[in-house]
Amino acid sequence: MSARRPSFDEVYEEHIGFLYRSTRAFGVEAGAVDDVIQDVFVVVHRRLEEHDGRGSLRSWLMRILFNVVREHRRSRRRSGERASALDGEMDEHLPGSERDPEREAALAQARRTLLGILDEMDDDQRQVFVLAEMEQMTAPEIAEAMDASVNTTYSRLRLARKQFSAAVERARMRDEWRKP
């Protein structure tokens, strides 16, 4: 059904943003994202020819990312390190905000709040939520990436949305409370 297979370069250019954001949103700490992304693209480079163009390329990339992140966590555990999505977050550069300090502050706060909320979710719910709500992937695409049924995917998404709403509400109340 599908047309020509994209080149490695095209895959990088079109999907680096998607993979980078997802890696951070899945809770990989800022200082390790580069390693994870490198590993993903090394695998993509080796296996791109195996992608037959039938399934979604994003689902295929996401499966690779899931594997690499899992391996990253395993090696962290082996070495006794504990890491959270917020590690190194303060030092992380913000994109495109040099002109506007107000926007920079808003971006920084949004990133901290969002990562904090996602950090509280369990892995499956967080993955579904990020891919559906941040990356606008369809439920069948997500199901394919996660090796789950579409029904399971929808039910995880429902639970994650509920948790997200409650957490945003709590964050808002906390910020109201803090205001002078």
Add this chain to the structure above:
Amino acid sequence: MSDPERELLELGRSALEPTPAKRAALRARIEAAVGAGAPGPAPRAWGRGLLVGGAGAAVLAGAVLFFASSEPEPSREPAVPPPVTVTEPPAAAPLAPVATEVAERAPAPPAEAAPSAPRERAPRTPPKAEPTGDSLAAELALVAAARRALARGDGEEATAALARHAREFPAGALTEERSALEVLALCATGQRARAVVAARAFLSRYPGSVSSSSVRGSCVAATLDP
């Protein structure tokens, strides 16, 4: 979904975007890793041109900064597979050994158990046959040091790291990246007139650079032509 929820997601998504500098550095790193004799399709397609960044890359990098939903998704497939392929085995089945493969390639040495502060590490798979792998790692370290210095507002230290890069790698793989950061460093040290000159030189030399948005957005913004 309520407005505050939507807003948090949109802003958070923008904030998780890799910066143009990050994209360029990652490209260089990945190029070094896959060019190091890794079996795979056509490494030539992933060659020298990468660091320069085509116009398409610049457009993409610029477009995704604030308008999250405008990122092109040309490879998106229809959600439902066509009937003829329903009975096929899942396309991603061969992926199972991926994690093992990565683990074998890059075992985590215990010595690497570093503090959780952000690290800019050299590529884990430096090309053994090509000396450029080591020099690329050294280049990346200098450029990353300059970027970190700029992030905390230390223009002097950024300038020092960039000067060292210019001295040691006058025609290095990250020259474009260095030139962009030099503009930001000049801004950070209050040398606006020199920054304008450097910015103009940068934009004319690298018209399609992924870093052009950060150069245009710096202290020279008001002076440059749109």
